[in-house]
Amino acid sequence: MNRLIASAYVIARRDYRATVMSRTFIMFILSPLVIVLIVGGVFFFALNNDAPQMPPKLSVIAPPHVGEAFADRYAALSHKLDHQSFEDVVTVSPLGDARAQARALLADTRKKTNAVLIGLPDAPELIGPKASLESLRGGVNLAADLARAPEPIVTKPAPKLSEQNIDPANSDLTARREQLGGHAKTLLFWLNMLLAGMMLSNLVEEKSNKIIEILIAAVPVDAVFLGKLMGMLAVSMTIVLAYGVLIGGGYLAFHTPEMTLANPAIGWPIFIALGFCYFIMNYLLVGGIFLGLGAQANSPREVQTISMPATMAQVFIFVLASAALGQTHSAMWWGAAIFPLSSPLVMFAEGAREGAIWPHLLALGWLALWVTVIIRFAGSRFRRHVLKSGPSKVSRAKPIA
């Protein structure tokens, strides 16, 4: 076993270096970066032209005179209290249901409304995301109190400011987690689609260059396959890390409130770790099958011919996983969760929905088992059909001491 790993490492190391330390690879890494920069630049300028910078503000839905009274007091307070936790106030005339109008205002991103105050003068209610409520409530409360009378004399007991916390985007957490799971599944599928295809042609160089003979004379066929898989997995992880840093950084720097992703039920750190684990398993499974198929091919042309059905099969599995995710814990869902090729997609999405960790440990163990089966099967097919080796006597043979 140790020798298998050591041999596989020698082969993986060569493949990794040969791939990563080449000019083509730098192009490969940089080309999407250039595209992202260009697209990002276009969006940036488009947004800037469209919406001139507007400071965030507090909207007050009230008849004009009531709203102005509030705005005056609020501005006075803001002035006295050094502008801390105060925002510009805009008075909006009421249109029927004040709460619905408030939500509409919050949802309109171009208006940059941080919070909406309704119910003046006697039952003020502050509506907005939690952060806004916390920072604004003191000033709003005071100003609302002061604005009740033309004179700042307290004749009645101060009205109590009630609050309602709503998020600007969809507030249904379960639905948003399912949405996150869907995104996660799609991301995993695309990464695999883009990266696992390389495995199909991975043995073609060795076969056409006759290097395969040197490899299999020195190490077991299984070690060659494992090493090839590990080498390309390392290459893919390098790519994923590079893009992950890029996309993650871009998200953190430029995300807007409506882009905010729901926290996965299992928590971000574990969810990301699971993503890596499922990516690895998915890559090894699909890559292992592709490597085994490609190893049977005699020429680059044959590899091209099998690549189309291989891609179709991947898309089919994606569709299957998507359909299964639509009916959580149905028979179809269970089937897709157990079937090794769709399992990584389905189980990764499950991590966004459910908080338990043990199903993932179970799934990863199950997938690792299949990876072993696929490598061994691909190896034995290669020995039998490409090398035309006779029946293996390994099980019967005993080393002579």
Added chain:
Amino acid sequence: MTLAIDARGLVKDFGDTRAVNGVDLAVPEGAIYGVLGPNGAGKTTTLRMTLGIIEPDEGTRTVLGHSRPLDIAHMIGYLPEERGLYQSMTAREAIAFMGALRGLSLAEGRVRADALMEDYGLGAATKRQVRTLSKGMAQTVQLLGTLVHNPKLIVLDEPFSGLDALNQGRLEQLIRARAAAGATILFSTHVIAHAERLCEGISIIANGQVRYEGSVSAARDRLPSRVHVRTRAANGAWQADLPADAVCTDGTWQFALPKSGIEPVLQSLITHGAGIETLTVERPGLHDAFIDIAGAAAAEAMTETREGEAA
């Protein structure tokens, strides 16, 4: 005598064709051993089965006492018939990589690669990419990669093909040096001269079967020496004293050395005044022995490929 390779009854079918049909191979430790035969005789398949690259359909083999040669890959060096290296690697990296495949550390492999290249007079090419090397140089790089981990058993499949005369000579030196250092060397060839110069023992394979197994001199001793006589007189009474198998071509008589020796014939030639111009008694070469053993057709096939290569 310990056997480095002990293969018995190896059989291999490719589809309907039986490529190897019950080959035995016994290579003593420390020997330089040749497998001779025309192209397609089953030499490569025999070597590949011996090394465990493919499993035989029937038969057994042990290599350095092990039934699974891959377990002792670090003790074996193998130069395949179809040469191949990663084109983008430098010569040094290619040699170090081949060593790493057989258990050597990359760092040690690089150090040895430099030394081997230097010794072989290719020191300037260590950092060149394989794709920029000439065919002969690339082949030498692969040979050095085969030896970089100092294997106890060195198996070379047609090592001389593709090399010019100068490099063939150097390869012979290298093989002798490795054998002197204690390694066992098994190589296949279809060029009889190499086997004749290098080998202590040979196996002649034709049509998937071993036709002869033993020492080169024993192979040659299977045939009597040949006598060539050229006389001034075309005819004479001495003709009656020539052996029955004597044949005259262009005035030169050829026949196998009789059991009674050359003297009675010589006596008759002198007595009857044949006028001897030349008389030679030649020990038969391996080529003649090969014709005797493998048949004229096989020998013809070998001669053809040899001429084909020279062209």
